[in-house]
Amino acid sequence: MTMLILGLVLFLGIHCTGFAPAWRDRQVARFGANGWKGLYSLVALAGFVLIIWGFQQARLNPVLLYTPPVWMGHLNALFTLIAFILLAAAYVPGNRIHAKLGHPMxxxxxxxxxxxxxxxxxxxxxxxxxxxxxxxIVAFARLRRRDRARGVSPAPGTLKGDVITVVVGVVAWALFAFWLHGPLIGVRPFG
Known part of the structure; x- marks a missing residue:
């Protein structure tokens, strides 16, 4: 569990540097723009690897805290589908989901x-x-607050952008849920 926690601290910690823009700007000045991006990427990658390794190690000694009802698995599939659509909304240009949320990822x-x-x-x-x-939760609140303070709002989207976003999200979700989740994560959500 120690490696999992260390990985989370590194990965999520480096993703919190945007919450302290003055500190981040000092690091960019210190290392240069490319140097900071390289360091950021290296820390994030190290954290990600530790998360994967730590999670696999934690699977060897499972500790059950609660037993959710079976229908929660179905609800999770729906939540994950929505999450994939929101992930697509972060990258597909001209969609109203991004315009409404600001930070769909x-x-x-x-x-x-x-x-x-x-x-x-x-x-x-x-x-x-x-x-x-x-x-x-913290990142979304901070980013939305920052955007309001700066007067930033995403460009308005179109119905075409929305349709493309939903299709991309659903296709990506289906590929991951039915074919990739099992080999990559070790759990097949749909048997």
């Missing part, structure tokens, strides 16, 4: 983490998804 992270917390009751999952949920 962070909103998707909240929904993804909440769905997994509700449907899986092992300690390792509570640590992993709980950490991502707390980070996403």
């Amino acid at each position: 962070v909103a998707g992270t909240k929904i993804w983490a909440l769905g997994h917390l509700l449907s899986i009751g092992f300690l390792r999952d509570v640590v992993l998804f709980g950490a991502f949920l707390v980070w996403a």
Whole structure:
């Protein structure tokens, strides 16, 4: 569990540097723009690797905290579908989902983490998804507050952008849920 927690601290910690723009700007000045991006990427990658390794190690000694009802797994599938659509909204240009939320990837992270917390009751999952949920709640609030203070609003979207976003999100979700989740994560959500 130690490696999982260390990985979360590194990965989510480096993703919190945007909450302290003055500190981040000092680091960019210190290392240069490319140097900071390289350091940021290196810390994020190290954190990600530690999360994967730590989670796999935690699977060896499972600690069950609660047993969710079976229907929570179905709810999690719906939450994850919505999260994939929100993830697509962060990248597909000209959609109204991005225009409305401002930070759809962070909103998707909240929904993804909440769905997994509700449907899986092992300690390792509570640590992993709980950490991502707390980070996403804080990040979303901070980013929205920052955008309001700066008067920033995303460009308005179109129906065409919305349709493309939903199609991309649904296709990505289906590929991941039906074919990739099992080999990559070790759990087949749909048998």
